[in-house]
Amino acid sequence: MTDTxxxxxxxxxxxxxxxxxxxxxxxxxxxxxxxxxxxGWVARGLVWALLAWVVFALPGNFLSPFQLGVxxxxxxxxxxxxxxxGLSLNVLIGYTGTISLGHQAFVGVGAFVxxxxxxxxxxxxxxxxxIAAAVGGIQAALLGAVSLRLxxxxxxxxxxxxxxxxxxxxxxxxxxxxxEGGKNVPRPLGFEDDFAFYYLCxxxxxxxxxxDWRLMRSxxxxxxxxxxxxxxxxSSYGINVKAYTLxxxxxxxxxxxxGGALLAQQSTFIVPETFNFQxxxxxxxxxxxxxxxxxxxxxxxxxxxxxxxxGTLVHLLHLDGILDSTIGLPAEFFGLVIGPxxxxxxxxxxxxxxxxxxxxxxxxxxxxxxxxxxxxxTEVEVNDVRA
Amino acid sequence: MSVLEVRNVNIxxxxxxxxxxxxxxxxxxxxxxxIGPNGAGKTTLFNCITGFYQPNKGKIRYRGKPITRLPxxxxxxxxxxxxxxxxxxxxxxxxAENLVTAQHLEIGYDPWAGMLGGPATFAEEVGLRERADQxxxxxxxxxxxxxxxxxxxxxxxxxxxxxxVLATDPDLLLLDEPGSGMGPEEAHxxxxxxxxxxxxxGITIVMIDHHVPLVTQVSDYVYCLNFGEVLAEGKPDxxxxxxxxxxxxxxxxPADAEPARDAEAASEEYV
Numbered sequence: 001m002t003d004t005x006x007x008x009x010x011x012x013x014x015x016x017x018x019x020x021x022x023x024x025x026x027x028x029x030x031x032x033x034x035x036x037x038x039x040g041w042v043a044r045g046l047v048w049a050l051l052a053w054v055v056f057a058l059p060g061n062f063l064s065p066f067q068l069g070v071x072x073x074x075x076x077x078x079x080x081x082x083x084x085x086g087l088s089l090n091v092l093i094g095y096t097g098t099i100s101l102g103h104q105a106f107v108g109v110g111a112f113v114x115x116x117x118x119x120x121x122x123x124x125x126x127x128x129x130x131i132a133a134a135v136g137g138i139q140a141a142l143l144g145a146v147s148l149r150l151x152x153x154x155x156x157x158x159x160x161x162x163x164x165x166x167x168x169x170x171x172x173x174x175x176x177x178x179x180e181g182g183k184n185v186p187r188p189l190g191f192e193d194d195f196a197f198y199y200l201c202x203x204x205x206x207x208x209x210x211x212d213w214r215l216m217r218s219x220x221x222x223x224x225x226x227x228x229x230x231x232x233x234x235s236s237y238g239i240n241v242k243a244y245t246l247x248x249x250x251x252x253x254x255x256x257x258x259g260g261a262l263l264a265q266q267s268t269f270i271v272p273e274t275f276n277f278q279x280x281x282x283x284x285x286x287x288x289x290x291x292x293x294x295x296x297x298x299x300x301x302x303x304x305x306x307x308x309x310x311g312t313l314v315h316l317l318h319l320d321g322i323l324d325s326t327i328g329l330p331a332e333f334f335g336l337v338i339g340p341x342x343x344x345x346x347x348x349x350x351x352x353x354x355x356x357x358x359x360x361x362x363x364x365x366x367x368x369x370x371x372x373x374x375x376x377x378t379e380v381e382v383n384d385v386r387a
Numbered sequence: 388m389s390v391l392e393v394r395n396v397n398i399x400x401x402x403x404x405x406x407x408x409x410x411x412x413x414x415x416x417x418x419x420x421x422i423g424p425n426g427a428g429k430t431t432l433f434n435c436i437t438g439f440y441q442p443n444k445g446k447i448r449y450r451g452k453p454i455t456r457l458p459x460x461x462x463x464x465x466x467x468x469x470x471x472x473x474x475x476x477x478x479x480x481x482x483a484e485n486l487v488t489a490q491h492l493e494i495g496y497d498p499w500a501g502m503l504g505g506p507a508t509f510a511e512e513v514g515l516r517e518r519a520d521q522x523x524x525x526x527x528x529x530x531x532x533x534x535x536x537x538x539x540x541x542x543x544x545x546x547x548x549x550x551x552v553l554a555t556d557p558d559l560l561l562l563d564e565p566g567s568g569m570g571p572e573e574a575h576x577x578x579x580x581x582x583x584x585x586x587x588x589g590i591t592i593v594m595i596d597h598h599v600p601l602v603t604q605v606s607d608y609v610y611c612l613n614f615g616e617v618l619a620e621g622k623p624d625x626x627x628x629x630x631x632x633x634x635x636x637x638x639x640x641p642a643d644a645e646p647a648r649d650a651e652a653a654s655e656e657y658v
Contacts, residue, residue: 215502218498218512222484225488229479237492
């Protein structure tokens with residue numbers, strides 16, 4: 001048998017595989033960056049214009065060639081406010097990786113503080129918003145300082161308890177909130193009109209978007225990203241993990257309070273019951289379904305859920321009749337039914353949420369090539385949230 | 388005055404004594420190697436020095452200043468930088484972004500000012516990126532600056548990690564197995580890089596590695612740990628041929644030291 005074995009060559013004739021690092025270099029060194037043609041720019045411009053029309057004109061049937069059957073611009077204001085709240089929650093769940101189950105309390109504190117300042121202290125709305133933001137930031141700092149000793153699920157439980165405490169006790173203080181009877185909140189001067197108020201909400205949303213964008217492009221946001229992924233590595237970079245988590249909490253509290261202050265003005269009448277646990281769930285649903293860490297996604301998700309809650313979306317799709325008569329489900333509750341289903345679909349199919357699905361269009365609008373797989377790099381993982 | 392001084396450090400996890408009266412020192416400009424079999428307590432020692440673990444007993448001093456109870460980020464601010472055994476990088480982002488993140492303590496502006504987007508913050512951000520590019524060039528990594536961390540192989544990531552720690556502007560560099568995942572040739576090149584870094588930045592380096600040729604190539608002094616105790620210390624050649632060290636690695640006393648050396652020489656030639 002021994003003679004059947006071929007003689008081994010003196011040297012190995014096997015060719016060595018190419019060096020991996022060089023291969024990667026080739027991949028990274030791409031050709032000249034893509035530039036859209038003139039026609040490409042025109043197409044992009046048209047889509048931008050359409051988006052601008054949807055945002056600025058459609059809600060009031062302004063410059064609209066056809067009647068859509070929705071003339072309540074209040075719903076649009078609410079959508080913009082929900083977007084602010086969604087971005088607020090995104091700072092916590094998305095950037096920091098800590099889940100808050102009591103966000104309705106943050107929003108409620110903003111709403112009642114601004115209402116108190118306007119109604120009981122007789123000050124202007126422009127003074128009330130900064131005060132509401134400051135109080136919101138301080139309560140977030142206090143809650144954070146106590147509860148951030150805990151992590152994960154235990155932390156979430158503390159926020160849940162705080163939310164329930166705020167709803168039942170804090171907002172029940174009659175002198176502060178008007179108790180069960182609620183409170184009338186007049187709109188700021190010059191913005192009594194629904195349409196004008198909608199623009200005001202948009203301006204606040206733009207400001208929040210700006211801060212959110214700068215946050216993620218600067219020291220604080222990078223620190224949050226590092227500590228979410230790996231707190232040990234973050235601290236070895238010199239990042240004070242506790243302090244920056246607390247900072248994220250305060251930022252989130254400020255955003256939520258601004259949203260709350262606007263919400264109080266928008267409905268012109270607030271009762272403590274509004275800020276129940278159901279609302280906190282809607283906030284989480286809209287943020288996660290919208291797409292964590294994706295500004296565009298969170299805004300779209302928030303708008304969808306705000307319109308679902310108001311029943312506008314169901315009405316627009318002419319589903320309200322069917323829902324009400326066949327199933328006996330009022331349009332306003334549709335959000336809570338469809339929400340969990342959307343959440344399941346998001347977690348299993350599109351971890352990046354709506355943001356992942358609109359990523360190709362968003363990239364294209366920014367002047368990049370249309371790449372249908374742009375959202376495929378899922379930055380969001382299912383086990384992302386440390387809960 | 389020594390840069391790092393570890394005195395009689397004890398740490399216990401339940402019934403396991405991970406470190407038992409461990410003392411070590413690293414002087415200015417020195418490269419100190421730490422070797423030892425798996426589970427000897429090398430990384431635990433690093434975790435005590437950087438503050439991830441609090442030793443039950445013992446003292447750690449950095450340039451004469453006691454740091455035993457300082458939190459991790461404050462030790463980084465003092466100038467202690469470290470790498471991790473299983474690559475300590477922010478994975479969901481690019482290499483360059485990691486180096487910018489690591490310059491956290493170098494950033495002059497307040498995080499709140501950065502959030503509001505003051506004009507000064509924009510200018511400083513550009514500077515951070517430039518510094519990141521310089522460090523990447525130094526480590527021969529300019530080509531992968533825009534690559535995502537998850538797309539890169541382990542050996543490259545080990546080098547990226549060193550570049551990232553350098554971005555924290557350390558005086559004392561603790562490297563946990565910098566040569567793992569590298570072939571003999573790459574490890575040799577890494578040794579040259581480390582010597583160069585010491586010259587360029589004037590830093591002290593303490594490194595853990597299993598790669599004995601690499602450790603002997605660059606180290607001025609070597610400690611060998613086994614079962615949480617310092618088994619031997621001294622010049623690299625002395626420690627390598629120390630009978631206790633050989634026994635800890637091979638399990639028995641060598642009949643003759645010469646053949647082992649020949650085998651090693653042969654293996655180096657083969658490369």
